[in-house]
Amino acid sequence: MSVLYPPKGDDGLRELHKRICETPITLHYKHCLIFYLLRDLSPHYKTSPEWATQFASSVHLETRFWTxxxxxxxxxxxxxxxxxxxxxxxxxIPTFPDEILLTLVNRKHHQLSGMNETDILPLAYYNCVKPPLTTDAVRQPFVRYLAARNVTETYYWIRARPEHEHRQLLEALVEQTLDHRAWGGGEPNEIDIIYPREEKALELVGLPFSEQEEEWIEIFLTEGKGRTLKGAEDTVLMRKLAIGSLQSFATGKGKQGKAHHGVDWKILKDGVKKGLGPRQGEQGFKA
Known part of the structure; x- marks a missing residue:
């Protein structure tokens, strides 16, 4: 059928119509296909009501199929x-919901769509239809879309997903938050101004990760794919400070980094070591 669509000229249209009529499928599916074809033709032939509407009414096509x-x-x-x-x-009745959601999320790749992360259509569709998100092919783009909009809400959304999905979705959340390419290049776009990258990163390090999630994320940022992300090491160190894991922070691998207002990681580590004093040797010590 795909080689016959779109039909080439009148003969192509007749052949396509014949194939639809002869195909061994339920009648209302045939009506749906013909309705789609007439919807293609209607803009070129001004009638009132348009051909597709006339056809749907004449064959009593159910509202749910028509819609x-x-x-x-x-x-x-x-x-x-x-x-x-x-x-x-x-x-x-939701049909092909994952495919439809993926189309809405990926429409930013189409020059005519004008989509950016402030657009609400994918989220609106998801909230109304609740697609199952059965494959990584749809889960990964959708979690990145969510993360670009709100890091904290995305984290709690991930926690509500089946357990076997958690690790990969958390890694996607971290990658979306830290990867500067997620915001594109050149001039800052609308989402950068509304929800700056620095704010997202700070929000990420303050999330209430479980011990298991903590381990996954540290491995991802130090040994896994995330280790190449800009700010990966900084994020690990910031997280240790945020949760009061001072012993681990002070004894971790050294990182010089760029000084901000005269302070760098070495100075911070030295200060933490002095503050810990004799507690430096206590395994698992947290403030």
């Missing part, structure tokens, strides 16, 4: 606002 196909047609034609309005209608 869904309308939404899919608008999604295919990059009319995203209208598409989400139809695809979240309470009358329809």
């Amino acid at each position: 869904f196909i309308e939404g899919i047609w608008e999604l295919d034609h990059l009319q995203f606002d209208n598409a989400v309005g139809h695809l979240t209608h309470p009358s329809i």
Whole structure:
């Protein structure tokens, strides 16, 4: 069927129509396909009501099918606002929800979409339809989209997901927060101004990670893929300070780094060591 669409000329359209009619599928599925085709043709032939509407009414196509196909047609034609309005209608049974969500999240790659992280359409669709997110192919882009909007809310969203997903989703959250490429280059965009990268990073190090999550993230930032991220070592050290793991902070690998207002990591470590005094040797000591 894919080689016949879009049809080339009148003969192509007749052949496609014939194939649809002869295909051994339920009648209402055939009606849906023909409705989609007529929706393609309607803008070129001004009739009132338009051909697609006339057809749907004449064959008594159920509202839920009519609404869904309308939404899919608008999604295919990059009319995203209208598409989400139809695809979240309470009358329809969610169909291909993961694929639709992925299309909404990835539409930023299309030059005509004008999407950035301030757009709410993927979140609106997710909240209305609750797609299952059955594969990494949809989970990873969606968690990155969420993290660009709100680090803390994304963390609690991850905690509510099935346990076997937690580690990979947490790593995606950390990577999205620290990777400068997530914000693009050049002039700061709208999301940078509303929700600055520095604010996201500070929010990340203050999250209430469990011991298991703590271990996963430290491994990710010191041994895993995240070790190449800008600020990976800084994040690990900041986290140790944030949770009061002073012994681990003071005895960890040295990092000189750039001084800010005359203070660098070496000076901070020396200060912590002096403050710990005889407690330096106490394993697991926390403030």
